[in-house]
Amino acid sequence: MDYFKVAIIRKDGVIDVIGQDEQELHSLCLLDYARKNCADKVFEQLNFRHRPEVISYFLVKLYGDVVFLNTTKDITKYGHMGILMLPDELSEEQRINLEQFLDDIAEFNICLTTNLYLEDGILQAQELYSVSSETPKDLVGRYFKSR
Numbered sequence: 001m002d003y004f005k006v007a008i009i010r011k012d013g014v015i016d017v018i019g020q021d022e023q024e025l026h027s028l029c030l031l032d033y034a035r036k037n038c039a040d041k042v043f044e045q046l047n048f049r050h051r052p053e054v055i056s057y058f059l060v061k062l063y064g065d066v067v068f069l070n071t072t073k074d075i076t077k078y079g080h081m082g083i084l085m086l087p088d089e090l091s092e093e094q095r096i097n098l099e100q101f102l103d104d105i106a107e108f109n110i111c112l113t114t115n116l117y118l119e120d121g122i123l124q125a126q127e128l129y130s131v132s133s134e135t136p137k138d139l140v141g142r143y144f145k146s147r
Contacts, residue, residue, distance in 0.1 A: 013093025
C-alpha cells in the first residue's frame with residue numbers, strides 16, 4: 001500500500017485514502033475531505049490547529065465513518081503506527097471492507113479508539129492496544145468479542 005495520512009471507511013463501505021504527502025498535516029487532509037464530502041457546518045468552524053482526532057470525532061459521530069490516522073514517524077525506529085477510530089455501529093459494508101483494510105495494514109501497531117465523546121470540549125474515548133504480536137485484525141476482533 002502506498003503512503004497515506006488518513007483512510008476513511010464510509011457507511012457504504014467505500015474506502016477513501018487521503019493525504020499522500022508526508023509533510024501535509026492530518027488536520028488539513030481531514031478538513032479538506034470533510035468540506036468536500038460532508039454537509040455539516042461544524043467542519044467550517046474547525047481549522048488546522050484542531051487535533052486530527054477531534055476532526056475525526058465528528059466524522060465518526062455525525063457520519064458513522066471509520067477513521068484511520070497513519071501516525072508513522074520513523075519506521076526504522078518505531079515501525080508503522082496508527083490510530084483506528086470506530087463508530088458505535090458498523091454497516092455490513094464497513095465490516096467487510098474494514099477486514100480487508102486491516103489485512104492491508106497488518107504491519108501496523110495501532111491504538112483502537114472507541115466510545116468517543118466530548119467532555120467539556122475535550123475528546124474522551126476508550127483505547128485498546130495490541131498485546132504481544134497481535135495484528136490490527138486480531139486487536140479489532142478481540143474488541144468485537146468483548147462487546
